[in-house]
Amino acid sequence: MKVSVNGNEIILAKPLNLYDLACFLNMEADVFIVNSFPKDISYIVKENDNISLIKKGVMPAKEHLEHLLCCRQGKNITDILKNSKVVICGCGGLGSHVAISLARTGLGNIKLIDFDVVEPSNINRQYYFINQIGRYKTDALKENINKINPYIHVETKNVMLDNENIINEVAGFQVIVECFDNTKSKLMLMENCIKKLPHSFIIGASGVAGYFDTDIIKIKKLGKNILIVGDFENEASEDLPLMAPRVTACASIQANETIKYLLQGVK
Amino acid sequence: MNITLNGKTYNIEKEDYLINILHSLNINPENIIAEINGEIYTKEMFAEKLICKNDVVELVKFVGGG
Numbered sequence: 001m002k003v004s005v006n007g008n009e010i011i012l013a014k015p016l017n018l019y020d021l022a023c024f025l026n027m028e029a030d031v032f033i034v035n036s037f038p039k040d041i042s043y044i045v046k047e048n049d050n051i052s053l054i055k056k057g058v059m060p061a062k063e064h065l066e067h068l069l070c071c072r073q074g075k076n077i078t079d080i081l082k083n084s085k086v087v088i089c090g091c092g093g094l095g096s097h098v099a100i101s102l103a104r105t106g107l108g109n110i111k112l113i114d115f116d117v118v119e120p121s122n123i124n125r126q127y128y129f130i131n132q133i134g135r136y137k138t139d140a141l142k143e144n145i146n147k148i149n150p151y152i153h154v155e156t157k158n159v160m161l162d163n164e165n166i167i168n169e170v171a172g173f174q175v176i177v178e179c180f181d182n183t184k185s186k187l188m189l190m191e192n193c194i195k196k197l198p199h200s201f202i203i204g205a206s207g208v209a210g211y212f213d214t215d216i217i218k219i220k221k222l223g224k225n226i227l228i229v230g231d232f233e234n235e236a237s238e239d240l241p242l243m244a245p246r247v248t249a250c251a252s253i254q255a256n257e258t259i260k261y262l263l264q265g266v267k
Numbered sequence: 268m269n270i271t272l273n274g275k276t277y278n279i280e281k282e283d284y285l286i287n288i289l290h291s292l293n294i295n296p297e298n299i300i301a302e303i304n305g306e307i308y309t310k311e312m313f314a315e316k317l318i319c320k321n322d323v324v325e326l327v328k329f330v331g332g333g
Binding site for chain 2: 090092093094095179180181182183186187190191194195204205206207208209220221222223224226228230232233234235236240242247
């Protein structure tokens, strides 16, 4: 019978439990994941099982790492996400967290667009570190993504998006995630894409400031291909600060909608 | 005649352009994109889009912060 262990195909003469399988392969393990879910060592493997054997406290061999990073998601989902392409417009509070969340899922191709550098007032809500102050956000975020998953292909573009360049920068991606801070840029992206890329799938945000209940955050649809996440009223201002929990909550919803779209039809 | 706007029913006198309906309801059209019966309308189309009986209008307002 054929099974996969840490990403490699193995032929077994007879069914074994996970303990015997690890002994047979001369591997030490104390975490056993079968088809994305942890199992007890007494579990008897079945044909086509996708098995991950993990030894806590030990850095896995390089050739197993990519498989192990996403083994809780299962092979189907992981393969689709690895071949997906998403562009993130704006790498602030929303964009940096959307990028990190997608990186953890192993989303294979991420383009980051932002013109700005990391500065101290970003740190309260954006996924950067103090030692990254002064660097381009795109470069710093690429570094953070690849610390989480080095197999993700990250393309960066240090540019201010406008009516002239936006279509060129975002065309060809399965999902466009609008993560700008200011209203003008949000509308610029929406209006251009509605006119010139009417079939692109876009996930934007509106109303993420303050520390109001997260249950007033909604997802509104515009036509078939556009989703907007937020409460649609709480605009950032001197009375209404942008803070990590709510901005991150909206970013997580944007990332989840991205995954939902890419995995349509997957069982 | 009745229309539905952001999930609520409104009674309006007669067919009218979206921009006029927004003004009559004291809704600022700035920073809004509308969906009318599933189709998207950006702000510059509001003055030309006639709203008719039973139309379903959703307004999405964009505010800053991210």
